[in-house]
Amino acid sequence: MPTEAYLGYCKQNIATFLGEVKEVLFVPYAGVTFSYDDYAKSVADALSPLGIKVTGIHTVEDKQKAVAEAASIMVGGGNTFELLHQLYENGLVDLINEKVSKGTPYIGWSAGSNMACPTIKTTNDMPITMPKSFDALNLIPFQINPHYTEERIPNHGGETRPLRIEEFLTKNTDMAVLGLPEGCMLEIHGKSMKYIGGHAGKLFINAKENKTIDENSDLSYLLG
Known part of the structure; x- marks a missing residue:
């Protein structure tokens, strides 16, 4: 929110939602005009006072294994089309759906909330890349x-x-x-x-x- 620190207004909501879970697998793929490292660091810096450890999925060699073993999954905002494109490219769409359906916490904002829907057809973003499909994670x-x-x-x-x-x-x-x-x-x-x-x-x-x-x-x- 304007005038607030990054993730400032919702940090406590995140902590409450995660409960005893203190590890997050962060998906920065919606970031386009800034690096994945910078994006993950912003999220990590915001959540570290809450004792939450953030790992960017881009730093992990076996991304499918990382999703399968994740204690929680967090997907940030940015460009929804690029985000979904990268999820398909890395074979993660069905894996995340399956993981969350079994109870793993999912948190998303902006493009990350679009991703929880059946499709990305109600995003506000420009289609800068063409994903394999408009079908998203279908969590809701x-x-x-x-x-x-x-x-x-x-x-x-x-x-x-x-x-x-x-x-x-x-x-x-x-x-x-x-x-x-x-x-x-x-x-x-x-x-x-x-x-x-x-x-x-x-x-x-x-x-x-x-x-x-x-x-x-x-x-x-x-x-x-």
């Missing part, structure tokens, strides 16, 4: 639109975020989209899901129907 049965806002730049003729989501839902009629504003998150344990944050979210049920999501709302029903 609905789509997230991170950094959600309804603001419109004066004299700007481009589509608003709600209109972009309406376009998606017009062509993908079986999928709901949750607009997740800055500083807000979803905490999921099994079949329980809670909306956390100081700003209201927006749940797009279909192209013509949506509703406001208030802080601490129980959204477990979205998990099916």
